[in-house]
Amino acid sequence: MPETNKQIRLASRPSGWVTPDNFTLTEEAAPEPADGQLLLRNIYMSVDPYMRGRMNDRKSYVEPFGLGEVLQAGVVAEVMESRSDKFSAGDIVTGMAGWENYSLHNGADLRKIAPGPAPLSYHLGILGMPGMTAYVGLVGIGEAKEGEQVYVSAASGAVGSVVGQIAKNLGCWAAGSAGSDEKVALLKDELGFDAAFNYKTTDSLHSAVHEVCPKGIDVYFENVGGAMLEAALFNMNPFGRIALCGMIADYNVKPEEMPPGPRGMILMVGRSLKMQGFIVFNYPELCQEWVAKGSQWLNEGKLKYRETVAEGIENAPAAFIGMLKGENIGKQIVKLADE
Numbered sequence: 228m229p230e231t232n233k234q235i236r237l238a239s240r241p242s243g244w245v246t247p248d249n250f251t252l253t254e255e256a257a258p259e260p261a262d263g264q265l266l267l268r269n270i271y272m273s274v275d276p277y278m279r280g281r282m283n284d285r286k287s288y289v290e291p292f293g294l295g296e297v298l299q300a301g302v303v304a305e306v307m308e309s310r311s312d313k314f315s316a317g318d319i320v321t322g323m324a325g326w327e328n329y330s331l332h333n334g335a336d337l338r339k340i341a342p343g344p345a346p347l348s349y350h351l352g353i354l355g356m357p358g359m360t361a362y363v364g365l366v367g368i369g370e371a372k373e374g375e376q377v378y379v380s381a382a383s384g385a386v387g388s389v390v391g392q393i394a395k396n397l398g399c400w401a402a403g404s405a406g407s408d409e410k411v412a413l414l415k416d417e418l419g420f421d422a423a424f425n426y427k428t429t430d431s432l433h434s435a436v437h438e439v440c441p442k443g444i445d446v447y448f449e450n451v452g453g454a455m456l457e458a459a460l461f462n463m464n465p466f467g468r469i470a471l472c473g474m475i476a477d478y479n480v481k482p483e484e485m486p487p488g489p490r491g492m493i494l495m496v497g498r499s500l501k502m503q504g505f506i507v508f509n510y511p512e513l514c515q516e517w518v519a520k521g522s523q524w525l526n527e528g529k530l531k532y533r534e535t536v537a538e539g540i541e542n543a544p545a546a547f548i549g550m551l552k553g554e555n556i557g558k559q560i561v562k563l564a565d566e
């Protein structure tokens with residue numbers, strides 16, 4: 228049994244950009260499970276954009292992180308000790324736990340991972356919440372159909388890279404934008420996107436979006452917001468759909484410094500556009516459907532997957548900040564222990 232446990236706690240709330248001193252590393256005796264509890268050995272931990280919102284002291288669709296408390300993340304873990312009749316020692320599970328090496332858990336919302344060909348870390352990415360988000364947003368909200376034109380922003384990330392590949396597997400045109408030439412090459416040469424551009428080096432977002440979607444956009448999968456939303460809006464086809472998944476360009480902007488909303492909203496009227504936000508976990512059936520379909524497509528070689536892996540709980544804050552700044556290619560995860 229472990230003797231000590233290292234954890235990352237919220238030291239202070241960021242104002243604007245997150246900085247390393249918003250986190251603190253603590254070390255204490257490893258916890259012992261009480262009746263009904265499990266002791267988890269966390270193997271992989273996910274860092275995700277929504278965590279930036281939980282660092283603010285504002286209630287959203289999830290509770291804010293508490294000051295001084297261990298932060299929470301999606302993990303893949305091994306049950307080391309079980310005092311619950313639902314799990315046994317040795318089970319591999321996924322669910323929410325702490326940014327720490329060992330967690331106590333009551334088993335609620337924890338799911339056993341059946342052994343399969345996919346690496347365990349994929350359950351935090353393509354077969355986990357980000358993959359489910361891509362499917363819910365593109366198929367459930369965007370209602371993408373064969374032959375349609377799909378455009379996705381933050382296209383090389385955990386969600387975006389899956390969106391474009393689902394679009395291709397459905398028989399759509401798939402175009403995307405990303406923040407480096409290396410990422411754009413990945414989209415076109417490895418992930419099968421039809422077209423992509425680097426939004427950081429383009430003079431005009433409006434024309435760059437037009438160039439990658441010359442037949443207009445039927446479904447825009449929105450990850451970024453701000454100027455990108457406006458550029459997509461101007462390129463939408465009649466009866467197009469905009470699935471609002473996230474707006475990462477705004478996450479580190481102080482509320483008083485937020486830019487005004489996109490121009491051209493009247494196009495929503497003239498072109499009969501639909502725009503809908505969504506939170507992935509409100510669509511459990513589609514999430515389940517994705518786990519089956521995504522696993523099958525991975526086995527058949529119809530999906531490619533990239534991840535960026537940081538090592539050790541000490542490096543989790545840097546991995547999180549790096550992801551917000553675009554240093555990740557594909558899904559950013561943190562490896563905490565050997566499988």
Ligand SMILES: NC(=O)c1ccc[n+]([C@@H]2O[C@H](COP(=O)([O-])OP(=O)(O)OC[C@H]3O[C@@H](n4cnc5c(N)ncnc54)[C@H](OP(=O)(O)O)[C@@H]3O)[C@@H](O)[C@H]2O)c1
Nearest residue numbers: 276360384385386405406450472473474475476506507553
């Ligand atoms: N609605 C839901 O249920 C749900 C669930 C999961 C995720 N999301 C949202 O989905 C989006 C993608 O999440 P993810 O987990 O897949 O993260 P990710 O794309 O793997 O990582 C974030 C990426 O965002 C890009 N980015 C950062 N700042 C940007 C800016 N100012 N303008 C344009 N791009 C910027 C960076 O890539 P570049 O190098 O390309 O800039 C970075 O790599 C986020 O908005 C997230 O909040 C929503």
